[in-house]
Amino acid sequence: MTEDARFEDGREAPLNLGALDGDDLKVISALVQDAVFPASEMRWLAKERRFVLLLNRFRWEDKGRDRHGAERVQAVLAFDNVLKIASQGVPRGDADTILSILSLNWTEGQAPSGTLELTLAGDGAIRLELEALEVVLKDVTRPYRAPSGTVPGHKTEE
Structure with a gap:
C-alpha cells in the first residue's frame, strides 16, 4: 500500500507576492534580504510612476536546501505609485557595482501615502x-x- 501525497511533497513554485500594507511589506522584506543586483538593473519609469529592480534573490523560503544546497532565483521587485525617488551611496547605471538589499522599511505619512526605504549594504539607501x-x-x-x-x-555587533 502506498502513502497519500502530502502538501509538503508538492513542487516548489515561484513566488508572486504583493504588499499593500506594512505587515505585507515585512514578509517581502524578509524574502529579499541579501538579494543582490547590479546598479544597472534599476529602472525609474516616471510616466508609469513605477520603480523596478531585477534581483538575484536568496531563496529563504526554500525548505529543500539540505537536499540540493543553497539557491538563488532572479526576481522582479516593483514599486507602484512612486511620486519621487532619492538615493544615497548608489551609483546609477554602473554594471560593475553590485548592490545588496538589507531591508525594506515603510513609514506611513498621511494615509495612504508614505515613504519606503530600501536599506543597502555599505551605507547605501534608496528612498521612495x-x-x-x-x-x-x-x-x-x-x-x-x-x-x-x-x-x-x-x-x-557585540
Missing part, C-alpha cells in the same frame, strides 16, 4: 515617496545554485 504602498515581488527564472554555495550570514 509613495502615494500608496503597492509592492510586487515576482520570481522570473528557475532557481539556480547560489554561486557561494552557502547561506548568507550576518556579523552581529
Whole structure:
C-alpha cells in the first residue's frame, strides 16, 4: 500500500507576492534580504510612476536546501505609485557595482501615502515617496545554485 501525497511533497513554485500594507511589506522584506543586483538593473519609469529592480534573490523560503544546497532565483521587485525617488551611496547605471538589499522599511505619512526605504549594504539607501504602498515581488527564472554555495550570514555587533 502506498502513502497519500502530502502538501509538503508538492513542487516548489515561484513566488508572486504583493504588499499593500506594512505587515505585507515585512514578509517581502524578509524574502529579499541579501538579494543582490547590479546598479544597472534599476529602472525609474516616471510616466508609469513605477520603480523596478531585477534581483538575484536568496531563496529563504526554500525548505529543500539540505537536499540540493543553497539557491538563488532572479526576481522582479516593483514599486507602484512612486511620486519621487532619492538615493544615497548608489551609483546609477554602473554594471560593475553590485548592490545588496538589507531591508525594506515603510513609514506611513498621511494615509495612504508614505515613504519606503530600501536599506543597502555599505551605507547605501534608496528612498521612495509613495502615494500608496503597492509592492510586487515576482520570481522570473528557475532557481539556480547560489554561486557561494552557502547561506548568507550576518556579523552581529557585540
